[in-house]
Amino acid sequence: MVSYLDYLDESALPLMWCPGCGDGTILKALLGAFACLGLRREEIVVVTGIGCWGKADDYIRTNAIHGTHGRALAVATGVKAFRPELTVVALMGDGDCATIGGNHFIHAARRNIGVTAVVANNLNYGMTGGQYSGTTPPGSRTSTSPYGHAEDAFDLCALAAAAGASFVARTTVYHYKQMERLIVGALQEPGFSLVEVISPCPTYYGRFNHQGRAREMWRSLRERARPVAPGPGPEDTSRPGRTGQVEADGGPSGGRPILTGVLARNRRPSFSERYAEVVRAAQAGATEGGELDAR
Numbered sequence: 001m002v003s004y005l006d007y008l009d010e011s012a013l014p015l016m017w018c019p020g021c022g023d024g025t026i027l028k029a030l031l032g033a034f035a036c037l038g039l040r041r042e043e044i045v046v047v048t049g050i051g052c053w054g055k056a057d058d059y060i061r062t063n064a065i066h067g068t069h070g071r072a073l074a075v076a077t078g079v080k081a082f083r084p085e086l087t088v089v090a091l092m093g094d095g096d097c098a099t100i101g102g103n104h105f106i107h108a109a110r111r112n113i114g115v116t117a118v119v120a121n122n123l124n125y126g127m128t129g130g131q132y133s134g135t136t137p138p139g140s141r142t143s144t145s146p147y148g149h150a151e152d153a154f155d156l157c158a159l160a161a162a163a164g165a166s167f168v169a170r171t172t173v174y175h176y177k178q179m180e181r182l183i184v185g186a187l188q189e190p191g192f193s194l195v196e197v198i199s200p201c202p203t204y205y206g207r208f209n210h211q212g213r214a215r216e217m218w219r220s221l222r223e224r225a226r227p228v229a230p231g232p233g234p235e236d237t238s239r240p241g242r243t244g245q246v247e248a249d250g251g252p253s254g255g256r257p258i259l260t261g262v263l264a265r266n267r268r269p270s271f272s273e274r275y276a277e278v279v280r281a282a283q284a285g286a287t288e289g290g291e292l293d294a295r
């Protein structure tokens with residue numbers, strides 16, 4: 001029986017994350033999803049960028065590439081395009097995915113490349129000291145907005161669905177079983193899949209916004225989560241209108257609900273399927289002399 005421990009590099013422990021951070025829980029759910037599917041380690045490529053969650057590859061015994069900031073999806077796209085049979089996962093924080101890497105994110109979804117993005121959204125850049133990111137809610141206090149943030153936030157799930165992702169889901173670190181189940185679903189998706197995990201950063205975001213200690217932040221996730229009705233079938237088109245804006249609540253028990261579950265499905269041919277057709281057409285064209293005349 002395969003266990004999550006088969007994918008964990010215990011020699012790298014203890015984890016580097018702060019007490020109360022959600023990243024360790026996401027790591028266990030990811031490895032648990034690998035175990036649920038019985039994936040062989042050599043079939044998996046984990047690509048990370050820079051940030052607290054980007055350190056996850058230190059603890060994983062699969063193929064791994066630690067990329068540069070915002071470029072995890074660019075690297076993952078290259079791996080998947082060249083080796084479509086591999087399971088390719090990109091681990092990013094909100095700074096990595098929605099801010100510095102925002103362009104790669106929308107194009108991975110548009111291209112429908114078969115990569116699973118597991119995004120730890122803690123509403124700020126944790127590793128570099130709590131600066132605001134593309135998902136920081138308006139009004140939030142961060143190290144770069146000490147009097148309140150003057151911008152609106154991306155809704156990552158709505159963005160991915162609108163750009164054409166095949167599978168879009170959201171959960172929180174409090175909802176471990178749901179998180180593992182959603183990652184399993186995402187890993188089975190031939191096209192681009194996103195699992196956004198709302199995760200507390202008590203060290204910076206929580207402290208700057210007076211959200212209490214880690215315990216209160218986790219309790220807030222439990223209270224604010226609203227599971228959507230069972231998701232539409234695989235043939236249904238995406239419904240970005242079903243996605244909910246993740247918003248700062250200004251306190252551990254108030255604030256807007258967080259919609260969780262599969263928020264959008266848009267089953268359509270993946271990049272790998274379409275590119276294989278192009279290759280077949282090119283090979284047939286080369287045989288039949290049917291290449292474009294560029295003169």
Ligand code: SF4
Pocket residue numbers: 016017018020021022023052122126127200201202203204
């Ligand atoms: Fe987690 Fe924030 Fe600490 Fe980074 S700084 S490890 S996101 S709690």
